Amino acid sequence: MHLPITPPAAPSSPPELPVNWVVCLCADWCGLCRDYAEVFAQVAARHPDSRFAWLDIEDEAELVGxxxxxxFPTLLVAGAGGTRFLGPLMPQAHTLSRLLDSLAQPGQPVTPHLPSTQALLRGLAAAPQHWIKTA
Incomplete structure (x- = not known):
């Protein structure tokens, strides 16, 4: 799976969790995932307030933990305050956009991160090669 990526930057301090992460957990062998990659990147461009990442769960098994x-696809939407969504999602632009818009509304529930989710997000914060370039 080849998506546009953000070039690695020299870290100036230990990685912190950004406010919003949108992570697609897929597999390169999955045709549905391959088709969804471009859609995911297009939605990422429309949501500059979030950091989008694409992970092949087999190639990045250590990071996925x-x-x-x-x-497939499974989506993780999370931030410093906790997990907002973790589960399968129909691979359609309007479905993803609608989910992100609804999660951005005030008062939406946030679940404290499981240790595995927090480890994944910290790993992603230190691995910009998985981030989807939006600019």
Missing amino acids: DIEVET
Whole structure:
């Protein structure tokens, strides 16, 4: 899977969790995931307030850790305050945009991060090669 990526930058301090992460957990062998990659990148461009990342769960198994992925694509929406969504999502631009818009509304529930989710986000913060370039 080849998506536009942000070039690595020299870290100036230990990575912190950004306010919003939108992470697609897929597999390169999955045709549905390959088709969704461009759609995901297009939605990322429309949401500059979030950091989007694409992870092949097999190639990046160490980074994915103990997070269970049973259906593709699986989406993680999270931030410093906790996990907002973790589960399968129909691979359509309007479905993803609608989910992100609804999660941005005040008062939406946030679940404290599981250790596996927090580890994944910290790993992603230190791995810009997985971030989707939006500018």
